[in-house]
Amino acid sequence: MTFTLNFGIVGLGGISETFARDLLTNPLDRGVSDVNHKLVAAGSSSDKKARDFLERVGASSATAYSSYEGVYNDPNVTVVYIGTPHSHHYHNARDALHAGKHVLVEKPAVITADQMRALAQLAQQKHLTLMEAKWTRFFPMLKEIENKVHSGVIGDVKQVHADFGQTFTGVSSDHRIFNLNLGGGSIMDLMPYPLIWVFSVLFYHPANKLCKPSVRGATCIKNQYGVDEMTTALLKFPGIDADAVLSSNINVGSISTLVVRGTHGELVVNDLPLSRPLSYEIRLRDTTNPNPDDQQRKTTTYHHPIPHHGMHWEADEMARLIAAGESQSQRVPWDDSVLSAELLDDIRSQAGIKFPAAIESV
Numbered sequence: 001m002t003f004t005l006n007f008g009i010v011g012l013g014g015i016s017e018t019f020a021r022d023l024l025t026n027p028l029d030r031g032v033s034d035v036n037h038k039l040v041a042a043g044s045s046s047d048k049k050a051r052d053f054l055e056r057v058g059a060s061s062a063t064a065y066s067s068y069e070g071v072y073n074d075p076n077v078t079v080v081y082i083g084t085p086h087s088h089h090y091h092n093a094r095d096a097l098h099a100g101k102h103v104l105v106e107k108p109a110v111i112t113a114d115q116m117r118a119l120a121q122l123a124q125q126k127h128l129t130l131m132e133a134k135w136t137r138f139f140p141m142l143k144e145i146e147n148k149v150h151s152g153v154i155g156d157v158k159q160v161h162a163d164f165g166q167t168f169t170g171v172s173s174d175h176r177i178f179n180l181n182l183g184g185g186s187i188m189d190l191m192p193y194p195l196i197w198v199f200s201v202l203f204y205h206p207a208n209k210l211c212k213p214s215v216r217g218a219t220c221i222k223n224q225y226g227v228d229e230m231t232t233a234l235l236k237f238p239g240i241d242a243d244a245v246l247s248s249n250i251n252v253g254s255i256s257t258l259v260v261r262g263t264h265g266e267l268v269v270n271d272l273p274l275s276r277p278l279s280y281e282i283r284l285r286d287t288t289n290p291n292p293d294d295q296q297r298k299t300t301t302y303h304h305p306i307p308h309h310g311m312h313w314e315a316d317e318m319a320r321l322i323a324a325g326e327s328q329s330q331r332v333p334w335d336d337s338v339l340s341a342e343l344l345d346d347i348r349s350q351a352g353i354k355f356p357a358a359i360e361s362v
């Protein structure tokens with residue numbers, strides 16, 4: 001039996017459109033037959049924007065609302081996908097949960113860790129499913145990399161360098177990325193992805209035993225709008241005795257995005273963006289040669305094409321969780337979202353980025 005999940009979407013910007021298109025693809029294209037999705041409602045700042053959106057993505061029979069409340073209160077809607085700027089996620093998610101809807105909220109789910117704790121508590125009280133839309137966690141390629149690194153293919157992991165740079169130079173100055181009131185800057189927009197990868201290969205490594213990392217330093221360069229244009233953070237994972245360098249940049253796009261260094265070699269993602277790479281390499285040293293400078297290296301490349309954009313996998317996860325009556329995902333549990341929000345709080349604080357109190361409130 002196929003379980004069909006009825007989605008409502010609020011905040012009809014760029015990523016909501018990508019998500020909606022993926023939602024409406026044929027699950028069989030990705031080998032999925034147990035769940036399917038329907039887009040039944042969309043809520044926006046204007047009725048016309050909602051109708052145009054639904055028409056564009058091929059869901060013109062869905063209901064268009066000129067408010068988000070219309071979606072929250074629509075009895076046909078089972079789950080609300082929130083695609084507003086980060087500054088609005090907490091309040092939108094809270095309103096949807098209060099209305100009795102399950103919630104899939106874009107990354108970063110919140111501005112502060114306290115907000116994530118409050119959302120998790122509310123979802124638990126109301127027996128509703130809540131998940132941060134960390135779509136990359138559901139990619140088959142990420143799972144394969146996780147398995148290889150955890151099973152010691154590159155030896156003991158010692159260091160990770162994860163970088164996400166994306167050029168926003170052609171974007172108008174009133175874009176949310178340049179607005180502190182909307183949680184702008186590279187830390188909140190891009191750093192969640194270096195964190196996703198570092199969590200996968202280090203935090204969830206069995207040897208780490210879920211030991212929390214600490215931020216040993218973070219610094220940024222601000223632009224003329226006062227948001228961080230570029231940030232670098234150093235993290236220590238004491239449980240596995242490994243370090244991570246995380247960087248994000250809204251000025252320069254990066255192609256080489258991830259290097260995982262182990263005692264036998266490296267796993268390298270030489271593909272962009274870090275949110276959706278399609279290939280990786282494993283470079284192994286000939287460790288039988290005692291001189292590291294003379295060791296031969298063997299490189300193998302692995303390709304993982306993604307059917308459509310790849311956001312459907314997180315939608316499938318929501319459908320399976322709701323069908324099973326589960327409040328949270330094992331791949332993106334609430335503790336995962338709280339931990340990434342705590343680290344982002346710390347990185348911002350050490351880098352000297354302060355948001356207006358209004359968007360940090362609980």
Ligand SMILES: NC(=O)c1ccc[n+]([C@@H]2O[C@H](COP(=O)([O-])OP(=O)(O)OC[C@H]3O[C@@H](n4cnc5c(N)ncnc54)[C@H](OP(=O)(O)O)[C@@H]3O)[C@@H](O)[C@H]2O)c1
Nearest residue numbers: 011012013014015016044045083084085086106107108189
């Ligand atoms: N998963 C990913 O790969 C990915 C990629 C990009 C972005 N994101 C995340 O998704 C969220 C939205 O990003 P986006 O690039 O889609 O943003 P966007 O294109 O600017 O759209 C955001 C939408 O939110 C609504 N909104 C409500 N209050 C707003 C305000 N004060 N200012 C601007 N818009 C407001 C608007 O929709 P209405 O007019 O319809 O209400 C707007 O179209 C962000 O949190 C971002 O981090 C995720």
